Amino acid sequence: MLEKKLEHVAIIMDGNGRWAKERGLPHLKGHREGAETVRRVVEMSKEYGIKYLTLYAFSTENWKRDKEEVDGLMELLLEFLETQLVILQKNNVRLKAIGRLKELPQEVYEALMQVIEETAGNTDGTLVFALNYGGRAEIVDAARKLAEDVRAGEINSADIDENLFRQYLYAPEIPDPDLMIRTSGELRLSNFLLWELSYSELYVTDVYWPDFGRDDFSRAIDSYYGRDRRYGGRK
Numbered sequence: 001m002l003e004k005k006l007e008h009v010a011i012i013m014d015g016n017g018r019w020a021k022e023r024g025l026p027h028l029k030g031h032r033e034g035a036e037t038v039r040r041v042v043e044m045s046k047e048y049g050i051k052y053l054t055l056y057a058f059s060t061e062n063w064k065r066d067k068e069e070v071d072g073l074m075e076l077l078l079e080f081l082e083t084q085l086v087i088l089q090k091n092n093v094r095l096k097a098i099g100r101l102k103e104l105p106q107e108v109y110e111a112l113m114q115v116i117e118e119t120a121g122n123t124d125g126t127l128v129f130a131l132n133y134g135g136r137a138e139i140v141d142a143a144r145k146l147a148e149d150v151r152a153g154e155i156n157s158a159d160i161d162e163n164l165f166r167q168y169l170y171a172p173e174i175p176d177p178d179l180m181i182r183t184s185g186e187l188r189l190s191n192f193l194l195w196e197l198s199y200s201e202l203y204v205t206d207v208y209w210p211d212f213g214r215d216d217f218s219r220a221i222d223s224y225y226g227r228d229r230r231y232g233g234r235k
């Protein structure tokens, strides 16, 4: 069964708040521990030969949280970008980002663009951060760009099919996730990769993101290799 490809893993990194609450710690401490898990998972993915790792770091809905938590998350992201650069270079991994990036605080946006540019030539893997990302926002943004191209006469509306539509998504060159992992037990997508997850295998664990370790990752991958991906057919 090991010949099945696993080139793209996407993760909803959930449970930082509950992890902190159970320990009587502030939310931000949970997010800080969660950032450590990100470092671990980036390394593990490389060991497993996973080419693309997409991490849901901040949703279009997460702005609803207290200003203190949002500010703290943005601060943590800045710190993370600064320290992660060396690790990405060492591992020959490039950074990409999907989401409404221009709506991020300017210094976060600039730091993000800088790391993306500096790692653009790395070829052993791609880490994709979903930031100010919403699956519906992505589809709406694609539809808007596509409508503009139709209006400009560059595209004929009769030619719109799934392949063409995909070209208007945030990262059309990245293959759809093979496996989507959600930590912390919730059985929902929370607006993550609505288009791209159509035929991904789903794996949910009760483990909170800050506790997500080597064994948990390997259990998710084993579960994936045990699946029968039929894509609606009868293989």
Ligand code: IPE
Pocket: 013, 014, 015, 016, 017, 018, 019, 057, 058, 059, 062, 073, 184
């Ligand atoms: C996930 O952890 C991280 C982000 C959404 C940024 P949460 O903060 O949602 O953790 P819970 O769901 O409250 O436990």
Ligand code: IPE
Pocket: 012, 013, 014, 015, 056, 057, 058, 059, 062, 186, 188, 190
């Ligand atoms: C999804 O988690 C978003 C991220 C992990 C960034 P949430 O904690 O925001 O999702 P809900 O509110 O439980 O659906």
Ligand code: MG
Pocket: 014, 015, 016, 017
């Ligand atoms: Mg949550």
